[in-house]
Amino acid sequence: MLQQNESPYIAHVFVCTNDRGGERKSCADNDSQLVKEQLKKAVDGKGWKGKVRVSTSGCMGVCAQGANVMIYPQKLWFSEVSPDDVEAIASAIERIMEKI
Template sequence: MKFAKHVFVCTNQKEAPKKSCGAEHGAALLDAFKQELTQRGLQKEIRAQRAGCLDACAFGPALVVYPEGTYYGNVQVADVAELVEKHLVNNEVVERLKLDF
């Protein structure tokens, strides 16, 4: 496997009045993840990339981390450093943001 972990950030745009992660700063989240991973020198081990609909826009902005398949919702740019440190580096789920389907 090329990457140890993969973060897919929903950047999907839906027409109003439907809620969409893209309209709720999905692109800013993706940029924040890329910046944080680069600053920590993790960009070759962990990849963050845009995703289409993760079917979690009602809980958005949403993202999913693989290989675990852990979904997170209502993620804010201020949460990125914590998600990187706890989940991506230390394999600890951030319970306050975790989505349970």
């Protein structure tokens, strides 16, 4: 039976890892899988596990601007993300965590 629940996370980070195999631009072209792995390490390193969740996402519909990362429920969306941007995204998460 359907159950509606409140998210257990303060922030849920979705990293698009969609890969079109070179047929068209996709988030995977900007090493989005590595972005996800590095974000998970940053979350673990800050002690946010259980409060911040990093998940793989499928296509968000803006592949030309990929890689894309969304943070909910804060409605933050980062485009053209590469592994070099992980620290900036982790800083945004830290600002969220400071508000709680």
